[in-house]
Amino acid sequence: MGYTTYQRGTIEEASKRNGEAWLKWLSESGKNRHEPGFFPVTCAAQSPPAKQVWADCFESITTPEGPLGKLTNPFSGGRLQRVVKCDPQDRTLAGSLVFDKYTPTPPGSAVPTLLSALADSDNIGEKIQIRLSVCSKGANVIRIGELEF
Amino acid sequence: METKEPSIIDTPMTQASIPSDLPLRRWLYLWLLSPNQKGNHQKFIDYWISVLIVVNLVALVAEHIPAIHTQYSTWFHAFDVFSVAIFTIEYLLRLYLAPEDEEFKAAHRPRVRYALSPFALIDLVAVLPFYLQTFIPLDLRALRLLRLLRILKLFRVLVPAFHDFQKANQGRTFRQKVNALVFPSPYGGQLHHMFDNFIVFWVIVSVIAVIFESVYSIQYLLNLEFIILDAIAVGIFTLEYCLRIYSCVENPGMKHALGGRIKQAKSPSSIIDFLAILPFFLEFFLHHLMDLRFLRVFRLLRLLKLTRYTGATTTLNRVISREWPVLAASAFIMLLLVIMTASLGYLFEHDAQPDKFENIPQSIYWAVITLASVGYGDISPITPMGRLMTIILALLGIGIFAIPAALLSSAFTDQLRIERETLRNELYEMLSDGVLDVGETGKIMTEAKRLHLSEEEVNRLITKARREREMKEDVSVLPLHKIAANSEHTIEHYKVLISQIRQLGVMTDAAKFESVAKLKQRLTPDELALWRQIQGDEPIKP
Numbered sequence: 001m002g003y004t005t006y007q008r009g010t011i012e013e014a015s016k017r018n019g020e021a022w023l024k025w026l027s028e029s030g031k032n033r034h035e036p037g038f039f040p041v042t043c044a045a046q047s048p049p050a051k052q053v054w055a056d057c058f059e060s061i062t063t064p065e066g067p068l069g070k071l072t073n074p075f076s077g078g079r080l081q082r083v084v085k086c087d088p089q090d091r092t093l094a095g096s097l098v099f100d101k102y103t104p105t106p107p108g109s110a111v112p113t114l115l116s117a118l119a120d121s122d123n124i125g126e127k128i129q130i131r132l133s134v135c136s137k138g139a140n141v142i143r144i145g146e147l148e149f
Numbered sequence: 150m151e152t153k154e155p156s157i158i159d160t161p162m163t164q165a166s167i168p169s170d171l172p173l174r175r176w177l178y179l180w181l182l183s184p185n186q187k188g189n190h191q192k193f194i195d196y197w198i199s200v201l202i203v204v205n206l207v208a209l210v211a212e213h214i215p216a217i218h219t220q221y222s223t224w225f226h227a228f229d230v231f232s233v234a235i236f237t238i239e240y241l242l243r244l245y246l247a248p249e250d251e252e253f254k255a256a257h258r259p260r261v262r263y264a265l266s267p268f269a270l271i272d273l274v275a276v277l278p279f280y281l282q283t284f285i286p287l288d289l290r291a292l293r294l295l296r297l298l299r300i301l302k303l304f305r306v307l308v309p310a311f312h313d314f315q316k317a318n319q320g321r322t323f324r325q326k327v328n329a330l331v332f333p334s335p336y337g338g339q340l341h342h343m344f345d346n347f348i349v350f351w352v353i354v355s356v357i358a359v360i361f362e363s364v365y366s367i368q369y370l371l372n373l374e375f376i377i378l379d380a381i382a383v384g385i386f387t388l389e390y391c392l393r394i395y396s397c398v399e400n401p402g403m404k405h406a407l408g409g410r411i412k413q414a415k416s417p418s419s420i421i422d423f424l425a426i427l428p429f430f431l432e433f434f435l436h437h438l439m440d441l442r443f444l445r446v447f448r449l450l451r452l453l454k455l456t457r458y459t460g461a462t463t464t465l466n467r468v469i470s471r472e473w474p475v476l477a478a479s480a481f482i483m484l485l486l487v488i489m490t491a492s493l494g495y496l497f498e499h500d501a502q503p504d505k506f507e508n509i510p511q512s513i514y515w516a517v518i519t520l521a522s523v524g525y526g527d528i529s530p531i532t533p534m535g536r537l538m539t540i541i542l543a544l545l546g547i548g549i550f551a552i553p554a555a556l557l558s559s560a561f562t563d564q565l566r567i568e569r570e571t572l573r574n575e576l577y578e579m580l581s582d583g584v585l586d587v588g589e590t591g592k593i594m595t596e597a598k599r600l601h602l603s604e605e606e607v608n609r610l611i612t613k614a615r616r617e618r619e620m621k622e623d624v625s626v627l628p629l630h631k632i633a634a635n636s637e638h639t640i641e642h643y644k645v646l647i648s649q650i651r652q653l654g655v656m657t658d659a660a661k662f663e664s665v666a667k668l669k670q671r672l673t674p675d676e677l678a679l680w681r682q683i684q685g686d687e688p689i690k691p
Contacts, residue, residue: 002383004433006377013372088440138442140442
């Protein structure tokens, strides 16, 4: 039983490593995606900002040829998925990635930013503050970190 | 009357009596390493060396975690140097003193013989890699693996304890041996204490782990380590639980194979043991059905396992059960006051603050906070009557709420006094033969440990009990009816009285005594004749 618990723990650790790999790639890409020739193109920032959506960028990153295409969900063994939020009631979400975006509030507001899920249709043509999490084996949130993309 | 001089045999309370004029090597051996010299520092040294070995292991495990090692690498290195220095001093000391050791002194070359003994080789292996890395570039992983061998040093303490245990349990069944290991008994010896210490160590480690697990940044980094630690702790506690249930039938009152085990399983300490491991198994088997992370907090219940090893909780339970009627009366008054306060608060304040004093249950919260002098201030009266009532009740509350605390505190002190008195009486009984034997000393020391008495206090109690015993043996201080109850005492007392009369005769003026006795007729002729006979002035008539 102890060994099984350990194995379950290693799977959760693998999903954390996935999250960390995503954090690293997005953070590094956030610095140079304004430069011409950035790959994948769907994630490159345009000047002036053009309509580019998060769903396309995510897809291009996770395709087998994409920069993080080799990463798999350690719980299901399948391709990495993104979800709006982790839900302990739905254990199939274990290992999924959760992206939240920070939106600045108007001057004078009580809180400087608002946190909401990074939707498929969200524009990523300009810089965006993201918080990255993964879902644990019980589909609870594990915070990985924050980055500017 | 002949009295036996009370003596204390083989007691830890005795001071070491090592002559200072011995040769230095012999003197050092007796003070530091001799296992047969009572009152020396051998046990103290063994204890701290064992602690250092355990801390070394903890450090070694921590070094494997990059997040910890990179941040505190200097400290880890400093600790390693310190440990090696201590272990080296220990090794050299043992080597130097080997000719004094009973085991090696008969050998042709005692030091060589010692150096080749298994314990010495283990000691050498524990420090040698550290010095070797100065000359040979060793792989860090290999070095750590070799450092792991320091755990073998624990055998120096474990092996003798195991031999003693085997000797004490010769001819006993396997279940009896298990019982001696896990339950306190005369057969357990040092190995039983080590088993207890081992469990205490794991309780502390697992509780610390649970506390740190709640810190997100630590849990994120050490999740896997916490899982391993918890699995090991649960494995140890489960084994301990099974051993206790298996061997409890050897305990008095639990002889029946099934009934005895059920009785053991229902005991508070076993329930605590069971609750300490239950969260792990529930989470393991039911994790796919529901979110059972909340159960992890209950792992802190493992701390309750420590109650088995301290008498303080037993004393507290006794205090509560003894003072229960008074505590219940005090609780009743408190309850009455709370209900009254809440009702009056509701009566006076409801109209002015309907949102805060919405109903009596809500007012109860305010009443308790006010009476207990906590005063959060989130709900407070604003009407004059409400404020007046609050002033009166707050003053009352100080007194009423303090009663249970004062009761418990005085009863606790009283209970401790009673228990110490009981210990003193036991000592008094044990000293009836004038001697404290090994078994009696062990019993007294165990009881003294439970009552948290220092060595000095135990010695004081022994002296006091001895003095009282001597006083009891002094017939002259006993009341006359008690002397008369014992013929030997009566004869003894009679002899004392005669001797005192003789002393009187020697000390007083005989002529004056005679004249007063005769002229003033203070003594009858028979009394005077008896006086003369006792003084030897007149022959004793048959």
